[in-house]
Amino acid sequence: MTSDSFDYRATIDEMMPGVIADRRHLHQHPELAFQEHETAAFVADRLASLGVEDIRTGIGKTGVTGLIEGTGTRGSGKVLMLRADMDALPILEENEVDYVSQHPGVMHACGHDSHVSMLLGTTKVLMERRGDFAGTVKVLFQPAEEGGGGAKAMRAAGALEDPKVDAAMGLHIWQDVPVGQVWVRDNTAMAGVTGFTITVYGRGGHGARPDITVDPIVIGSAIVNGLLTLVSREKNPVVPAVVSVGSFQSGNAANVIPDTAVLKGTIRSVTREQGEAVEMRLQALAEGIAASMGARTEIEFGGSAPPLINDPEIAQLVRDAVGEGIGADKVSQGNLMTVSEDFGEFLDPVPGCFFFVGSRNEEKGFVYGHHHPKFDIDEEGMAVGIESMSRAAVKYLQS
Amino acid sequence: MIATTRDLKNDIDEIMPGVIADRRHLHQHPELGFQEFETAKLVAERLESMGVEDIRTGIAVTGVTGLIKGTKPGGPAKVVLVRADMDALPILEENQVDYRSQTDGKMHACGHDAHTSMLLGVGRLLLDRRDEFSGTVKLLFQPAEEGGGGARVMIEEGVLEDPAVDLVFGQHVAAEVPVGKIELRGGPCMAAADRFDILIKGKGGHGAQPHLTVDPIAVGAQIVSALQTIVAREVDPTKEAVVTVGAFLAGDASNVIPDTATMRGTLRSFDPEVRELLGRRVGEIATGIARTMRAEVDYTFLPGYPATINDPEQTEMVREVAASIIGEENIIDGALQMGAEDFSYFLEEKPGCFFFTGTRDEDKGILWGHHHPRFDVAEDGMAIGMEVMTSAVLRALNEG
Numbered sequence: 001m002t003s004d005s006f007d008y009r010a011t012i013d014e015m016m017p018g019v020i021a022d023r024r025h026l027h028q029h030p031e032l033a034f035q036e037h038e039t040a041a042f043v044a045d046r047l048a049s050l051g052v053e054d055i056r057t058g059i060g061k062t063g064v065t066g067l068i069e070g071t072g073t074r075g076s077g078k079v080l081m082l083r084a085d086m087d088a089l090p091i092l093e094e095n096e097v098d099y100v101s102q103h104p105g106v107m108h109a110c111g112h113d114s115h116v117s118m119l120l121g122t123t124k125v126l127m128e129r130r131g132d133f134a135g136t137v138k139v140l141f142q143p144a145e146e147g148g149g150g151a152k153a154m155r156a157a158g159a160l161e162d163p164k165v166d167a168a169m170g171l172h173i174w175q176d177v178p179v180g181q182v183w184v185r186d187n188t189a190m191a192g193v194t195g196f197t198i199t200v201y202g203r204g205g206h207g208a209r210p211d212i213t214v215d216p217i218v219i220g221s222a223i224v225n226g227l228l229t230l231v232s233r234e235k236n237p238v239v240p241a242v243v244s245v246g247s248f249q250s251g252n253a254a255n256v257i258p259d260t261a262v263l264k265g266t267i268r269s270v271t272r273e274q275g276e277a278v279e280m281r282l283q284a285l286a287e288g289i290a291a292s293m294g295a296r297t298e299i300e301f302g303g304s305a306p307p308l309i310n311d312p313e314i315a316q317l318v319r320d321a322v323g324e325g326i327g328a329d330k331v332s333q334g335n336l337m338t339v340s341e342d343f344g345e346f347l348d349p350v351p352g353c354f355f356f357v358g359s360r361n362e363e364k365g366f367v368y369g370h371h372h373p374k375f376d377i378d379e380e381g382m383a384v385g386i387e388s389m390s391r392a393a394v395k396y397l398q399s
Numbered sequence: 400m401i402a403t404t405r406d407l408k409n410d411i412d413e414i415m416p417g418v419i420a421d422r423r424h425l426h427q428h429p430e431l432g433f434q435e436f437e438t439a440k441l442v443a444e445r446l447e448s449m450g451v452e453d454i455r456t457g458i459a460v461t462g463v464t465g466l467i468k469g470t471k472p473g474g475p476a477k478v479v480l481v482r483a484d485m486d487a488l489p490i491l492e493e494n495q496v497d498y499r500s501q502t503d504g505k506m507h508a509c510g511h512d513a514h515t516s517m518l519l520g521v522g523r524l525l526l527d528r529r530d531e532f533s534g535t536v537k538l539l540f541q542p543a544e545e546g547g548g549g550a551r552v553m554i555e556e557g558v559l560e561d562p563a564v565d566l567v568f569g570q571h572v573a574a575e576v577p578v579g580k581i582e583l584r585g586g587p588c589m590a591a592a593d594r595f596d597i598l599i600k601g602k603g604g605h606g607a608q609p610h611l612t613v614d615p616i617a618v619g620a621q622i623v624s625a626l627q628t629i630v631a632r633e634v635d636p637t638k639e640a641v642v643t644v645g646a647f648l649a650g651d652a653s654n655v656i657p658d659t660a661t662m663r664g665t666l667r668s669f670d671p672e673v674r675e676l677l678g679r680r681v682g683e684i685a686t687g688i689a690r691t692m693r694a695e696v697d698y699t700f701l702p703g704y705p706a707t708i709n710d711p712e713q714t715e716m717v718r719e720v721a722a723s724i725i726g727e728e729n730i731i732d733g734a735l736q737m738g739a740e741d742f743s744y745f746l747e748e749k750p751g752c753f754f755f756t757g758t759r760d761e762d763k764g765i766l767w768g769h770h771h772p773r774f775d776v777a778e779d780g781m782a783i784g785m786e787v788m789t790s791a792v793l794r795a796l797n798e799g
Contacts, residue, residue: 208737
């Protein structure tokens, strides 16, 4: 017998209008990190009406979990967590669609609306299939993926316990991948991230008398130049890393040397060890450059997430399951990415797999990247996502 | 009869209460550049009531001039211009004096209130001494010294003509100079001040994907570092120059590389060739570095005030006059100052002298610098400033 004879496609096709309606509803009502109150209430309602058990809300502020208890005999009774993130971004949407954001300045520009509706769809499929597996699916809807530390907050609130999670899976709708295709990567899939803020304390004064000041703009510029050498000179060339300064704010008037400069940036690294090494060196370099030029610095790190590292065995299982749905030729390893995802927080203590479901469709104009004001997805990709996640979950629980 | 120095001191003692009252009134009612309407009105009324002739108002919006004609026969008949500036600054005063600014956010934080009241005093002293000189004193009250270039506008509107001016004098109260002292310097004394704006146009994107962007912050940092080589490597080491980037503004989020970065700065120099070099090379370096890093630059050079260059002879004359009043030991040979002053426009056209009158008094807590919210003036210094200016003008008018 084939591993799974259930007709996923027919089941999913039937429910897709509802999935799309949910996604568009969420797209119209985006909420920022840790403020996903309406989204969470919507999720809890849907889970209750689907018959999901042990629904818990307010975990990590606005997170929601629920359990699907298998009633079958296949499998060893493991607990598999499936996760979607719920938060939107502070971006003014520029799409002219009838489901455009109704909250100007807040937008689902990363596809988390589709993640929520896909996981609700997957929940529906798995509720129908609970007779075919033993064990438990814990569905988890997370706040604040976008730099807010939502995964960390849910972990701290015990989301991986009671029942104790054996493995975790998640997906991201992905605009770099053509619709109909899926990337499932062994080992590291996405870089870890640490944000930093460097405040240079110089001594301000008149722009015409630099000799009696300590100019934080000159020192901040030297630090920016110095930070670039962390990548070009100090890290192992075969282990990817990024150091970017995204914000340099200092002064206002042309003829006044300010007291301080504030540099904000981000470090990305595909290994935890290298990320920590870059952090240490960034601190030493910024402090050293500033000290050598007569200034003092304060450096804060924050908004960190570890590299997202898939378990190769579970990744292989997911790859097989996805291939059974869309054909093995549509599944690939995909690219190692320096963008980050806090799902790595869950994969730190628990093995699992995070994969990427294509949503790009040039013919339909779905070409804008994540976080772009014109970001939108080919919703066909959501059917692939639901099928892939459902198949992977069943396959894992039956193993 | 010829008035003696003693007479001048007595007269100043007599008018000082009124001069101080005027200064405090102006301090309470500060007006920004080209908006000095009430100040100009007060000036014109005072000139009128003291008998100054040919009072003209509304020059460069709010500027005022008036003439005092000497009655002494047979002299050289020169025309000497004496200037005060009238504008205040957009600063919230933090002094708790009973004459503090009554307009929040505007303040006479550079002493122009003192300049105006001192020149009214000088006018009155010279009117009382018109029999001591032939020729003409032109009193000039100027708007918008603080960046507006009021001097230039007044010159464009003809204040150096009708009658044609031969010599120009001005003074500035100085918070760095102790009360009782005068500081001055022949030749170049205050810098030329120009501004520049640099807009770096890169290509924004995700902070984790720098290879898909052109990072304007990385470009800007290289430009700031490279600009240091202008003074260190390109300017004649014996000549003075300053290149300062006063603002570097780019981006907001830590993980987003912005599209653009904005830099603003100031350039200071004394030598016209150095001035030209600074303005040109900042643009060339910024544009060149941006191009090598795949970005583009919009460079804007905003010319400001030229260097203030005192006439050596007139400066020596003022120095002698001042030494005779306050003693040689109280004359400070000034260093080059990197600050700028639009009296330079008058000195570009006519010989003359701009000097600094001490108004610092640490015992009274008057020690805050110009443009500081707690700036104040030791008013005793105003008496000395009036005495030196009045004496210098009389001497200038009487010298061949």
